[in-house]
Amino acid sequence: MKEGQSSRTAEAAAALRANHFKNAENPVFSDPFAFDLTSKGWQKLLTTPLTVKLINSPVLNRTLGLLTGQVVGRSRYAEDLLQQAIEKKITQYVLVGAGLDSFILRQAQQYPNLKIFEVDHPDTQATKQRKLQRFGEIPKNVEFVAIDFEKESIADALSRSSFKQDKPAFFSWLGTTHYLEPQTTLNTLKSIAKIAAPKSEVVLDYSIDHRELSGVERFGSLFVSQFTRFLKEPLKGQFRPKLFHDSVNHMGFEVAEDLSGDGLSHRYFNTRADHIRHTIATHMLHLRLIK
Numbered sequence: 001m002k003e004g005q006s007s008r009t010a011e012a013a014a015a016l017r018a019n020h021f022k023n024a025e026n027p028v029f030s031d032p033f034a035f036d037l038t039s040k041g042w043q044k045l046l047t048t049p050l051t052v053k054l055i056n057s058p059v060l061n062r063t064l065g066l067l068t069g070q071v072v073g074r075s076r077y078a079e080d081l082l083q084q085a086i087e088k089k090i091t092q093y094v095l096v097g098a099g100l101d102s103f104i105l106r107q108a109q110q111y112p113n114l115k116i117f118e119v120d121h122p123d124t125q126a127t128k129q130r131k132l133q134r135f136g137e138i139p140k141n142v143e144f145v146a147i148d149f150e151k152e153s154i155a156d157a158l159s160r161s162s163f164k165q166d167k168p169a170f171f172s173w174l175g176t177t178h179y180l181e182p183q184t185t186l187n188t189l190k191s192i193a194k195i196a197a198p199k200s201e202v203v204l205d206y207s208i209d210h211r212e213l214s215g216v217e218r219f220g221s222l223f224v225s226q227f228t229r230f231l232k233e234p235l236k237g238q239f240r241p242k243l244f245h246d247s248v249n250h251m252g253f254e255v256a257e258d259l260s261g262d263g264l265s266h267r268y269f270n271t272r273a274d275h276i277r278h279t280i281a282t283h284m285l286h287l288r289l290i291k
Contacts, residue, residue: 007124010099013175015042016071022046023056024276028268029072029079033102037131058275066279070205071175073264073278078172078203079103081286085170085201086111092169094119096154096188096204097176100128108139115141115164119157122146149180154188155195168197168289173204177237178282185237186247193251193289202253202287207238241283252291259284 018034021027035043045051054060061068082093091113095101098118108116116139118125125144132138147157163169171192177185185206192202245255259267261280269277 007099007121009175009179010124011039011042013071014038014100015046016068017075018042019046019052019055020068020072020276023052024274026272027072028276029076031075031102031106033105033135034100036134037100037102037128056274061275065274065276066281069265069269069276069278070261070282073268074174074205074282074284075101076268077259077264077284078174081201081203082170082172086114090168090170090199090201091115092164092167093117094158094163094169094171096171096173096192097149098128099124099175100131101174104139104142105132105135108142112139112141115143115162117143117145117158117161117163119145119147119154121148149176149184149188153191153194155191158195163195165195166197168199168201171196171200171202171204173202175205177204178207180237182237182239185239189248189253189287190251193253193291196289198289198291200289201256202289203284204287205282205284206244207282209238209240244285248285248287252289253287254290255285256288257284257286259286 014031014034015038017029017031018038020029021031021034035046038046092115093103094117095103096119098120101118104116104118108114118128120128125146129138129144143161145157145161145163147154173188180188189202192200241258245258248255260283261278264278264284
């Protein structure tokens, strides 16, 4: 993203969540605030009948519907695991690259003992906080932490906050690693391992090498690549799962689950009438810190 403006891919992701909530039968992930959080341009598209009909057509859902599946699938997966973590008495939730995620509007008051840290680029945060003002006072258990992932570590950023390094935390890192250099992603995970307490958990999505894909999946991956390039936020980060696992193991994490796109489709999109499914170009990775 460019200095001085919010993330365009964050706006696009919010628009996809909004469309899914408004137009899908039995939404996989319900986000009633996404429409208000996205940009005016996306709002106009999502209220134009012809555009809505096209976006939700069976043909698009079988192809570009992979975008919707990826966005709502990763959010559902992360919040399912967050719920399990809360049941295990984890009381800190860190949204890494929070973007226009609406958890603090949907759930913060339901979990008053959960300290929520939104970590993101200051420009995206500024835009989001202006939007949040429409919904009243921000819950007291929410704290915004500014960071530029390419210039500083998350440990440095969280050390400026009220984050408790001696208490386990749940880190959710969605829709971000694709736009970072692989080494930046690895450095961020090392930084989390450095500042987080044992039994902390991390959930993130990551891209696999598009050269390993074929057919509509390869076409879809190339389309997403061109789309993000058009938004001036090009895809940079891709990993081979085995090598990625080896790297995080050396940091002190264990891989609790690496769920493929097919696995996500089976778990959340099986037999849906609208044919939405999750792309196989990205995986969900669930890590547990055991150091």
